[in-house]
Amino acid sequence: MKHIPVKEIMISLEDYLTVNQFDTVKDAIQKLQSSFKLDNKGIATGHTSLLVVNDKGHLVGLLTIRGILKALVMHEESKEIPSNFLWTLFVSKSYKTASEIPVRRIMRDRHIFSIGPEEDIMKAVQMIVANKVNALPVVEKGKAVGIIRSKDIFGMIGDLIDNTDMDEME
Numbered sequence: 001m002k003h004i005p006v007k008e009i010m011i012s013l014e015d016y017l018t019v020n021q022f023d024t025v026k027d028a029i030q031k032l033q034s035s036f037k038l039d040n041k042g043i044a045t046g047h048t049s050l051l052v053v054n055d056k057g058h059l060v061g062l063l064t065i066r067g068i069l070k071a072l073v074m075h076e077e078s079k080e081i082p083s084n085f086l087w088t089l090f091v092s093k094s095y096k097t098a099s100e101i102p103v104r105r106i107m108r109d110r111h112i113f114s115i116g117p118e119e120d121i122m123k124a125v126q127m128i129v130a131n132k133v134n135a136l137p138v139v140e141k142g143k144a145v146g147i148i149r150s151k152d153i154f155g156m157i158g159d160l161i162d163n164t165d166m167d168e169m170e
Helices: 025-034 065-077 087-098 121-131 150-163
Strands: 018-020 049-053 059-064 135-140 143-149
Touching: 018 025, 025 049, 025 065, 049 143, 059 065, 059 135, 059 143, 121 135, 121 150, 143 150
Parallel strands: 018 049
Antiparallel strands: 049 059, 135 143
């Protein structure tokens, strides 16, 4: 397979959601929810993660929906539920408190997994599979320039298969 740089498939920073590391989980939830749209079957589609940046615009992490849910569950598990307490009242108060946590406390650190825009797409595939993640921040000179998601790579692979002459592969 020919060399395909990550930058050809990545979503640029201008087209992806970002949040500041000092914003709250509530801010992150609102940004993610603003990207959701219902398709013709009523199924919500939208971003499943946000790039986390510092005040200088440098990438410091990635925050996923799973990370937010995990933080909410962990916050809830750390509390003793009074037996005479209304469950819905407890949950709403607990989640409200958890939603004030700064994003930097629950994000995945960018130094763990990121890739450069000139790297080969196959390196991105290897990193995604090896690290059990669905997206990699794309970083150039310490600054986020975009994100590459497994579903975008998968779509590209499907297009390559459809457009490849089987004689070329032999």
